[in-house]
Amino acid sequence: MNTIASSDSALFPTARSLSSRTTEKVQSRAVGPDVLRSLAILLVMLVHLPIEATPSLLVDIRTYAWLGVDIFFVLSGFLIGTQLFKEAARTGGVNLKSFYLRRAFRIFPAFFVVLGLYAIFPVLRDAATMQSVWSFATFTVNFDFDPRIGRAFSQAWSLCVEEHFYLVLPLVVLLLHRRISTGWALLVAAAMVIAGMILRYTIWETQVGVLVDANKLRDAFAVYLRDVYYPTYTRLDGLMFGVVLAAARFYSPDLCKRYAPPRVALPTGVALVTAAIVLFSIRGPLEGTNLFLVFQAQLGAVAGFPLISIGIALIFGAMLDLEQVLRRWPIPGAVTVATLSYSLYLTHKSVFHLDTLIFGEESLQGGFGFLIYLATSFAVASVLWFCVERTFLLLRDRVLARSERA
Template sequence: MTIVYSDSAYFPSARSLSSHTAERVQSRAVGPDVLRSLAILLVMLVHLPIEATPSMLVGVRNYAWVGVDIFFVLSGFLIGTQLFKEISRTGGVDLKSFYLRRAFRIFPAFFIVLGLYAIFPILRDAPTMQSIWSFATFTVNFNFDPRVGRAFTQAWSLCVEEHFYLVLPLLVLLLHRRISMRWTLLIAAAMVIAGMILRYTIWENQIGVLVDADKLRDAFAVYLRDVYYPTYTRLDGLMFGVILAAARFFKPELCKRYAPARVALPIGVGLVAAALVLFSIRGPLAGTNLFLVFQAQLGSVAGFPLISIGIALILGAMLDLEHVLKRWPVPGAMVVATLSYSLYLTHKSAFHIDRLIFGEANLQGGSGFVVYLVTSFAAAVVLWFCVERTFLLLRDRVLSPSK
């Protein structure tokens, strides 16, 4: 899971913030922070061993993978909005500035953690790991077989995000004067249908055969490798985030007329709930303990776009309700959102170290959950202050609009 990775991820209390950064902190929206906080907490929950999960959260854990889809929609919306504003203001996209900003935001913390994984195998959350080269080139999500290597698996979603960051600015630059909103929606619809057909074909030809042969472990591994991890099967969330950004930026009057908060919020929640129902229909895998959260064929084909549309509608509604959210803020949401990228990179290794120090038997239920949260946040704070914040401030100085 990506997460990620807003340009406004700063603690407002940091004394060394520039005035430009301080203004950005004050103007950050509450709604995206709440969703980002929820997303990273769900990602952390899904990676927590079930024996260390409080009983009241076991049912939530089964569907906590939705946190990744929230991140994808957020990234699509935030980056799309940034690009649309720039191209509307200047008529183009400064590709060098865009890619440098993304590099300052993502590379330092990622490569520090990757280097620690490479140099100190004791930090790895699993005995086996894919090649360091595949992580370093952000290609690990292609042919990512968990039977070969399982450490640092959360990096698959960052790879999807990186591919998105690489391609979207080029598409916006090339197409913004050539296609209308209608053509954009038609292309998006075609991409959704193509993704559904692709996932269906993969399931029928590769996964279904293994399920029928009762090779469920292999079926789950192939599902992750060929359906869940690859960029080309997980574009729904990013795409609907971009569509939301385009609609709100170029057609705000239509959004107000046809998707006000009172309409978008219940429909969005309903679509996410409907998608989760599809994922809960496990078909031939029902009743197997190993695959309680296994996404069945129907969910894998239609569930991802439904969830993405639902989350996009919820995000749009929360943006419209910003005045309400500012009066009734969620305690700690901004801090958790600020730490989300560092939490994403370190949480699995943090719990692995917890097990080495305290012993797995002492990390059961509520106590294990508390230790997991405390150590994960401690590691994230260290990474944020020592690496993330340093390079974000450096980025502001290097890429300051005044220079």
């Protein structure tokens, strides 16, 4: 990854990004995306860890570790958006074949290897039940994903959202980049935010709220996940604000410097994320049927996601502006964690399940068990990266180079 807007940077770095062949390549990596990507995957790994196996110092953090997914969404929206805007400005269009080919080589090989292992060897599954393999293979599992029916490989829901985004955004940029003004683009973004809030409110009122009123609390939470948390059409905020950030920095950099410098963007972003966490701080139907608690939970589901997304986008923008400062204090291991993040994402739940089979659940509690979890997760992710991801990324580079020469 020679620039932060590389197509390979949407969710995770590429084989090139890990290469240490030259100091120039290592230095060319942007620090901000690596730090946020590393933070995101570590949070995702933490939120999927059973609370009994979570070290006491991390229990409170685990409560909000689901934020890792929202960080990924904003990163993806920004990085893919920037890539497409640059290509459209340079060439007047978007090479759809090249874009989709890059995404396919980047996402499919490791995903289908892990999915195949889940399908063939049930012992690897992190839960006793699993949705149909077909729904995973077609990236539609996040629609009607009911955790009461199947929970294994549940993290794939967010990859489905990403895939739908990869499918649609290049077409939107290709069709509209010369036909829509900045004002209209902002109006469309605002309309999408409002529509998402209305949709989540409606779903809560018609699907979740009736179960809360009936005191069916576990069913209410499962329906919340199925109908509010997982579907693509309710989780567009992070991706959209990532794209908005990309458009603002690419098309109006002077306005960004004037109205959103780091001294403004950073504290504002932190304040917005904090406000969203407050809305989500009472975990809704699982806490009881007190009307105030239910209102808090509903308010979080309706307004929390856009607040989080705007906040993360502002923080990310500030980090990009502070790149030279961040380079002075590099975080050890951030490049490695960021590079392995996709493989970690695909395998960490299965790895912990295998750890419990090998070491026993009682051995995985506390700090020592957490270290075992980290060590085994990174070991498996490294194998998947070197054997599958890296191989197909190198193959992709050769295929694209041959296609460009033709």
